[in-house]
Amino acid sequence: MTIRNWVKFFFNALLIGGFVTAVAGLIVRWEFFSDLLAAGETWQFIGALLWMVFLGFTMSVVAQMGFFAYLTVHQFGVNIFKSLTLWNWVQLLIIAVVLFDLIFFRFRLTTEDTGRTLLYLTLLASLVIVSSITAYLKAKWTKKHTLISALFFMIVITTLEWLPALMVRSGNIDTWVTILLFPLLAVNAYQILALPKYNTMSDVDKAKLDARREARRKEKTRAASK
Template sequence: MTIRNWVKFFLRAMAIGGGITAIVGLIVRWNFFFGYIQAGEIWQFLGAFLWMIFLGFTMSVVAQMGFFAYLTVHQFGVNMFRTLTLWNWVQMLIIVVVLFDLVVFRFKLSQASTGQTFLYIFLLLTLVAVSAVTAYFKAQWTKKHALISALFFMIVITTLEWLPALMVQSGNRDEWVTILLFPLLAVNAYQLLILPKYNRQSDIDKAELDKRRIERKKVKLQKSAKAK
């Protein structure tokens, strides 16, 4: 990928992360934001809203780091297990283990907290549904064997990026767990589906650049021949 296309890719992912976090944060923490509006503290409201956007930018950077790290892990996995089929089976096993770990160890649900149980079931279904839809379109737009790898990335890598929020035991844990999931899903889906477009554009840009270099070289040679 060329630097220009990488910058576009990076900035658009940042914009998605910031926008999604701001919208979801405003909805989930509406009581907090409405308190500022009710008190007429507009600058405090704007400051808190901008902080949400900045948090989204941070989540976008985390998601992008996770994505490029996964590209390396995926290539390592294919080389290690020799065949893509075997690596896909390993990825499916890891997906099951991660989902089991989420439900049993990370969510820490109890019968006494019905509302919290419904919230985390909703978040789990959102994670799986968005991952499945993204993986489906990835397989349709590229190659069918990309389905399992895309599902692995969307579920396992997103969960790893989400883990710091899940490990918090105090404060408004449920709110932040909810808020941070959505920008991670959105940015990861964007990266997975759009990266091939930027790679193709980079190939076109490189070909055009090489063509211009050859033309400039021809012009220089013609000028040199005339001078002689």
């Protein structure tokens, strides 16, 4: 990918993260934001909203780091197992382990708190459904064998990026766990679906650059021969 296209890719992902976090924050913490509006504290409302946007920017950077780390891990996996089919089976096993870990260890669900259990099951369903749709679109738009890899990235890598919030034990953590999931999902879905487009644009830019270099070389050759 060329520098120009990488910059576009980076800032588009940044904007998606900021926008989704702001919307998720308004919905999940509507009581807090509505109290500010009701009290006429407009600047405090704007400041709190901008803080949510900045948080989204941070989550976007985390997601982009995770994406490029995954590209390296994926290549290592294919090289180690010497077969894409075998690597896909390994990825499916890791997906199952990660989902098991989320349900039985990270979410810390109890039968006493039905509301919290329903919240976390909804978050799990959101993770799986968005990941499945993204993986389906990836396979449809590119190649069928990318289905498992895209599903692995969306579930496993997103969970790893989400893990620091899940590990916190104090404060109003359920609110932040909810808010932080959605920018990670949105940015990761954008990255894995948009990357081929930016790679194609980079190939076109490189071809144009090579053509211009060749034209300049020919021009210099003609000028030297006169």
